[in-house]
Amino acid sequence: MNFPLSLSDISLWLAVTAIILLITSELLSSSTEYAGNIVIDRTRLRLAALAVGVSFMITVAIRAIRPF
Amino acid sequence: MSPEKTRKTEESVDEAALTTTQYLVETAKQLQTEVEALKSEIRKARNPTSTKIGIIFLVPGVLSLVFSIFYNSQVLAFIGLGLTFWGALFFLVKPVRYVKGSLLDSAAFASYSTIDRIIKDLKYKGKSYYLPPYPKDAYLPEYLRGLKDMIVFISADSGPSMPSIEEMAKSKFFLENPKGISAVPPGLGLLAQFEKELGADITKVEMTELCEILPRIILENFHLAKEVQMKLEENQIYLKTVDSIDKELYAAAENLRSVYLLGSPLVSAIACAIAKNTGKIVTIRQIKVSPDAETIEAWYNFIEG
Numbered sequence: 001m002n003f004p005l006s007l008s009d010i011s012l013w014l015a016v017t018a019i020i021l022l023i024t025s026e027l028l029s030s031s032t033e034y035a036g037n038i039v040i041d042r043t044r045l046r047l048a049a050l051a052v053g054v055s056f057m058i059t060v061a062i063r064a065i066r067p068f
Numbered sequence: 069m070s071p072e073k074t075r076k077t078e079e080s081v082d083e084a085a086l087t088t089t090q091y092l093v094e095t096a097k098q099l100q101t102e103v104e105a106l107k108s109e110i111r112k113a114r115n116p117t118s119t120k121i122g123i124i125f126l127v128p129g130v131l132s133l134v135f136s137i138f139y140n141s142q143v144l145a146f147i148g149l150g151l152t153f154w155g156a157l158f159f160l161v162k163p164v165r166y167v168k169g170s171l172l173d174s175a176a177f178a179s180y181s182t183i184d185r186i187i188k189d190l191k192y193k194g195k196s197y198y199l200p201p202y203p204k205d206a207y208l209p210e211y212l213r214g215l216k217d218m219i220v221f222i223s224a225d226s227g228p229s230m231p232s233i234e235e236m237a238k239s240k241f242f243l244e245n246p247k248g249i250s251a252v253p254p255g256l257g258l259l260a261q262f263e264k265e266l267g268a269d270i271t272k273v274e275m276t277e278l279c280e281i282l283p284r285i286i287l288e289n290f291h292l293a294k295e296v297q298m299k300l301e302e303n304q305i306y307l308k309t310v311d312s313i314d315k316e317l318y319a320a321a322e323n324l325r326s327v328y329l330l331g332s333p334l335v336s337a338i339a340c341a342i343a344k345n346t347g348k349i350v351t352i353r354q355i356k357v358s359p360d361a362e363t364i365e366a367w368y369n370f371i372e373g
Contacts, residue, residue, distance in 0.1 A: 004142045005149075013149055021157075029288055040118075040161045048157055 011059035018056050021049035118158045125155030169313040176317060176333055179254060183326040186249065187222065194223030196329045197230065197371065198253060198336075198343040198350040203271060212237045218256055218340055220330060223248040230349065230371075254330055255337030259344070262337065265289045270344050275300055278345050282338060292334055304353065305368040307338055312364055319361040328355050335366050342368055 005013075025046040129151025136144035186192075201218045202208060208215060215237050221230065224247035231243045236250065243250055253259075263270055265285050273281065283296035286309075295310035314332040317324065330336050331352050343350040349371040356365040 001137055002140065004136055004140050004145045009142065009146075010149075013146065017150075017153060042161075045157075045161045048160060 007059060007063060011056060011063065014052055014056035014059060018049060018053040021045065021052055025049045118162050122155045122158035125151050125158060127155075129153075129155050170316065172313055172333065173316040176254060176314065177320065180317065180324045180326045180330075183222075183251065183330070184324050187326060187329070190224065190249075192222060192224045192248070194225050194248060195351055196331075197221045197223065198339045199230075199236065200343040200347045200349065218253060218259075218344065219250045220253040220336070220339075221248055221250050222329065251330075253336045253340050255333045255335070255340050258333050258337035259340045261290070262286075262341065270341055271347070273345065275342075275345055278341065279305070282341060286334070298338070303370055305338075305342055307335065307366045307368070309334065309364045311362055315357075315361040315364060318355075318357045318364065331355060331366060332364070335364070338366075339368055342370075346370060 025042065028040075028042050028045065129148050132144050132148030132151060134148075135141070136148050198220050199218070202215045204216060206216075212233070215233065217239065219236065221236075221243070223229075229246040231246060231248070231250065235243050235245065239250075241249055241251070259270075262282065262285050266273075266281065270278065279298040279300050283298050286292045286296045287294075292314075293309045293312040295308075296312075297306075297308040299306045312332070312334050314334055317327045317332045320327070329352075331339055335352065335355065339350050339352060351369050351371060353367040353369045354365075357363070
C-alpha cells in the first residue's frame with residue numbers, strides 16, 4: 001500500500017497546476033475590464049499560484065540534487 | 069336582557085373572537101414564513117457557493133486519493149490530487165464581500181450636503197486647500213499635535229492667505245484668521261485604504277511613480293472607475309476618471325457646490341495623496357464633468373506653503 005505517484009509525477013502535476021494558476025491570476029489582475037465582475041480574492045489566488053510554482057521548483061531542486 | 073338578545077351578543081362575541089384568532093393565525097403563519105426566508109438567507113450568507121463547490125471537489129478528491137493507495141492506481145491518484153487541490157483552492161479564494169457602489173454616494177451625500185449648508189449659511193466664496201500633515205513619526209510638542217492630521221481648509225474669500233500653524237494645531241472647525249473652516253477631507257479614508265494596499269508610506273514614493281501607482285490601485289485593487297489617468301504637468305496634476313463610482317454626486321439634482329469645491333471622495337483622496345507626497349498645499353483648480361457625468365477631469369495646483 002504505497003502512494004502510487006513518484007516525485008517526477010508530482011513535479012509534472014505541480015508544473016501544470018502552477019502554469020494554469022499563474023496564467024489565471026495574471027489575466028485576472030491585468031484585464032480589469034473583463035475580469036472586473038469576478039469576485040474572488042485575487043491576492044490569495046496569486047499567493048496560491050506562487051506557492052505551487054515554488055513547490056514545483058523545490059521538486060526540481062530535489063531531483064537535481066538526487067537524480068535517482 | 070331577553071335570552072334571544074343574550075344569545076345574539078354571545079354569537080357576535082364568538083365571531084369577533086374567531087376573526088381575531090384567524091387574524092392572529094394568519095399573522096403567525098406570515099411571520100413564520102418570513103423567519104424561514106431569513107434563516108435560509110443567513111444560511112446562504114454563511115455558506116457561499118464557493119464553499120459548496122469546494123466540498124463537492126474535496127470529498128471525491130480525498131476518496132480518490134485513498135482508493136489510489138488501496139488499488140495502487142496512478143490515474144486515481146492524479147484525479148484525487150487535482151480534485152483535492154481545486155477543492156482546497158475554492159475554500160481559500162472565497163469571494164470577498166462586495167457592496168453596491170451606489171452606497172458610497174449615499175453615504176457621502178449627507179456629509180457633502182452638510183458642508184454645503186455650512187458654506188451657504190456662512191456665505192463663503194473661497195476655495196479649498198488641502199494642507200499636508202506632518203509625518204507621523206516626526207516629533208512635535210503636545211500643543212502642535214493637531215498638525216499631524218490631514219485637513220482641508222475652505223476659505224471665506226478667494227484670498228491666498230493660509231491659517232497660521234498655531235491655529236491649525238488647535239484642530240478647530242471654524243478658523244478666525246483668515247476666516248474659513250477646517251474640515252477632514254472626504255477622501256481621507258480612501259487614501260488610508262490606498263496606502264494600506266500600497267504597503268508603503270506615500271511620502272516615500274516619487275511623484276512620477278505615484279502618478280502610475282495610484283491609477284493602478286484605483287482600477288485593479290478597488291475597481292473604483294473604469295479608466296483613470298493621472299499626469300504630472302507643469303506645477304499642476306491632471307486627473308481623468310471614466311465611469312467613477314462616485315460620479316452620481318456630481319449629477320445630484322441638488323447641485324452640491326461642496327462636491328466641486330472639495331471634490332468627490334476619489335478626487336479628494338488624490339488631492340490628499342498629492343499634498344501628503346509633495347508636502348505642499350494643494351488646491352483643486354477646476355473640476356470638469358461631462359454632461360452624462362461619465363468623465364470627470366480635475367486639475368490640482370500646488371501652492372508653496
